[in-house]
Amino acid sequence: MVTVAIVAILAALAGPSFTPLIERWRVRDAAETLTSTLYLARSEAIKRAGGITIDATGGWNTGWKITHTQNGVTTDIKVTAAPNKTSIAQSNSKTLLYVDRWGMLSESNGGAANAMDFVLFPEGKTQTDNAALRLCTTIGGRIAQVKHGAACPA
Numbered sequence: 435m436v437t438v439a440i441v442a443i444l445a446a447l448a449g450p451s452f453t454p455l456i457e458r459w460r461v462r463d464a465a466e467t468l469t470s471t472l473y474l475a476r477s478e479a480i481k482r483a484g485g486i487t488i489d490a491t492g493g494w495n496t497g498w499k500i501t502h503t504q505n506g507v508t509t510d511i512k513v514t515a516a517p518n519k520t521s522i523a524q525s526n527s528k529t530l531l532y533v534d535r536w537g538m539l540s541e542s543n544g545g546a547a548n549a550m551d552f553v554l555f556p557e558g559k560t561q562t563d564n565a566a567l568r569l570c571t572t573i574g575g576r577i578a579q580v581k582h583g584a585a586c587p588a
Contacts, residue, residue: 457519457556457565464517464554465567469577471514475500476537476575478511484535486511487543491529494522494552519557525550537575547573551586 471488479486482502490498497516502509524531528541528550538547555566561583570578570586580586 454565457559457563460518460520461554461556461565461567464520464522465569465579467514467517468522468552468554468569469579471498471500471512472539472571472577474512475531475533476539478502479533479535480537484533486533488531488533489529490524493529494524495520517554521555521557521559523553523561525552538573539571539575549573549586553583555583 475486475488478500482504485503487501487503488498489501490496495516497514499513500511502511526541530541531550532540532543532545534540534544534547539550540546540548541550549570549572551571552569553561553566554569555561555563559565561568564582566581566583568580568583568586570580572578578587
């Protein structure tokens, strides 16, 4: 019984020190999921000659889906569930992103390609938290991660 009590006390003391590690894992998982979504949307847009939308109408924190619209018919390609205890903010607060036939990402349907970024951070924390990440997308489609929510490189 003494051994069990000692192990329980040590576990109780060690538990809070794992919180930052778990938060970083959650943010990293959400960043990888969003990155794969952006790459999938680009490849589908090239394959289908455009008409691809990334729709996060309820906000990026509630999940998103990739849809294809052709001749007025919209088809879901992939639906992604909400990230676990992670907040996501898009640079211009857009919840609909469009991908044209060349795989270029824009914030308006038929608009010019945009460089944009997404900040991902643990729920209840700020964008400058140690676990925060920023996904930076260039006009050409390259996606880079910046740690601690720092600004995207010019």
